[in-house]
Amino acid sequence: MTLEMFVATYGYPALLVGSLLEGETIVIIAGIMAHSGYLQLPWVIGIAFCGAFCADQVVFQVGKRRGKQFLDKRPHWKPRINKVRRFLVRYELVAVLGYRFVYGMRTITPIVIGASGFKTRRFVLLNLCSTFLWAVVIASAGYFFGNVIEALLNDFRRYELALILVTAAVGGGIWFYRYRLKGR
Secondary structure (H helix, E strand, O other): OOHHHHHHHHHHHHHHHHHHHOOHHHHHHHHHHHHOOOOOHHHHHHHHHHHHHHHHHHHHHHHHHHHHHHHHOOHHHHHHHHHHHHHHHHOHHHHHHHHHHOOOOOOHHHHHHHHOOOOHHHHHHHHHHHHHHHHHHHHHHHHHHHHHHHHHOOOHHHHHHHHHHHHHHHHHHHHHHHHHHOOO
16 A cells, blocks of 8 residues: 555544544644645644544543542642643633643643633633634644755655654654653
């Protein structure tokens, strides 16, 4: 199976699953793939938006319904929880609109926001705006990153698989470090 066939078969479903779980790395890779012509940038943005928005709503509802119990069972998250709470109290609107742009805070913040008693309707509206902006920015960054790399390399097609694998490895390494090694 060629890279083109693989991406055509699994690209959008993989993007949806990746954006449900964490997002940045997979959305950047999807943006690069859109630049290469394997995916369509508007679809990448739309799917990234849907996946991330749905994940945030689920995590917010977990926070709303069982936030205190959930957070109490994760004492290693306490420093981040306290940071989010302080920032949320001080800069409520900025915290809700901007948390998804702060790497490593995207999972915990909606739980803390939900546990804080934040109104669901307000969170949905603010999260719609934030998630759409995030999807456009991150997917476009991948798209333009592919454009820059293509300008630097004469034979971009020859290196595209390596570029995608390096991007995935770097993103996976950052995730592993943040959540598996440092998060304990």
